Amino acid sequence: MWVSDNGSDDDSLALLRQATPNEARLNIVENHANLGFAKGNNRILPLLPESEFILFLNPDCLLRPDTISRMCSAMNEHPQAGMASCLIVNPDGSEQRGCRRTLPTPWQSLVQVLQLQRLFPASSLFRSFNLTDTPLPDKPTPVEATSGAFMLVRSSALERVGPLDEGYFLHCEDIDWCARFAGQGYQLLFVPDVRITHYQGSCSKRHPFRVEWHKHRGMLRFYRKFYAQRYPLPLMWAVYSMVILRLTVLACLFLGRRIVPGMRRDQREDVSSAS
Numbered sequence: 001m002w003v004s005d006n007g008s009d010d011d012s013l014a015l016l017r018q019a020t021p022n023e024a025r026l027n028i029v030e031n032h033a034n035l036g037f038a039k040g041n042n043r044i045l046p047l048l049p050e051s052e053f054i055l056f057l058n059p060d061c062l063l064r065p066d067t068i069s070r071m072c073s074a075m076n077e078h079p080q081a082g083m084a085s086c087l088i089v090n091p092d093g094s095e096q097r098g099c100r101r102t103l104p105t106p107w108q109s110l111v112q113v114l115q116l117q118r119l120f121p122a123s124s125l126f127r128s129f130n131l132t133d134t135p136l137p138d139k140p141t142p143v144e145a146t147s148g149a150f151m152l153v154r155s156s157a158l159e160r161v162g163p164l165d166e167g168y169f170l171h172c173e174d175i176d177w178c179a180r181f182a183g184q185g186y187q188l189l190f191v192p193d194v195r196i197t198h199y200q201g202s203c204s205k206r207h208p209f210r211v212e213w214h215k216h217r218g219m220l221r222f223y224r225k226f227y228a229q230r231y232p233l234p235l236m237w238a239v240y241s242m243v244i245l246r247l248t249v250l251a252c253l254f255l256g257r258r259i260v261p262g263m264r265r266d267q268r269e270d271v272s273s274a275s
Contacts, residue, residue, distance in 0.1 A: 002027045002028075003027070013028065036166065041164055042166060053153065055150070056151040060198060064196070067196060070191070081186065082186025084188070086150060087136070088195075089197055090198070095136075096147065096198055099132065100190050102143075106236060108128065129145075137192050140191045142189060147174060148173065161180050164176075165177070168222075170211060172215070216246065
């Protein structure tokens with residue numbers, strides 16, 4: 001196991017070493033700075049020994065003893081899959097948003113930001129790119145995108161697709177990678193009967209607006225990279241404008257929270273839930 005530490009300033013590394021004093025398989029790479037999700041993961045790739053699969057795992061995930069073995073078995077049964085993920089749930093057991101989704105087209109992004117899927121729930125035209133509200137499949141099934149919290153990657157596919165795009169600092173590098181895997185002809189396998197718990201956001205609670213800034217910056221990069229040459233310019237500008245407008249609204253809410261400490265939490269989360 002390799003841990004890429006992005007300059008953590010708490011006692012997490014000391015606790016990790018204390019908990020595993022004789023674990024020779026644990027390797028810690030200290031980056032001494034926050035390099036971002038993509039660069040932090042990419043840094044250890046040249047150091048890894050040869051293996052058939054590589055698991056990219058967030059530190060705030062809780063796995064079961066047989067999680068990795070079952071996921072590797074699923075990948076062996078689906079040789080066309082270059083990446084696989086599983087059912088990612090919140091601490092309360094509910095499926096986490098982003099666990100399985102389609103790649104967000106500019107139109108779907110507008111639908112999501114404007115919450116049009118709530119106004120027209122029966123219309124496929126206003127379908128959200130998040131598939132959380134759809135029934136779980138009863139067997140491993142290809143999906144277009146998943147969460148970067150848990151990505152089991154076939155090493156041979158990684159060599160062909162390349163590492164994570166370091167132009168993203170935090171958020172959207174996972175859907176970028178999913179799009180690139182698909183572009184090389186690989187499937188992304190979703191395994192519904194393997195479950196992990198993700199304590200989402202526990203690593204970024206101290207700087208919530210900084211996280212939102214990087215998330216929106218990543219969204220703009222993703223749309224420019226994959227859709228700018230495929231969609232009409234007016235639609236793309238509409239998408240860019242909505243992303244910037246949403247970030248502006250969030251900035252005002254965060255500022256309001258500082259000025260008015262008693263501001264209701266659910267008023268702030270209504271806007272955040274649109275992502």
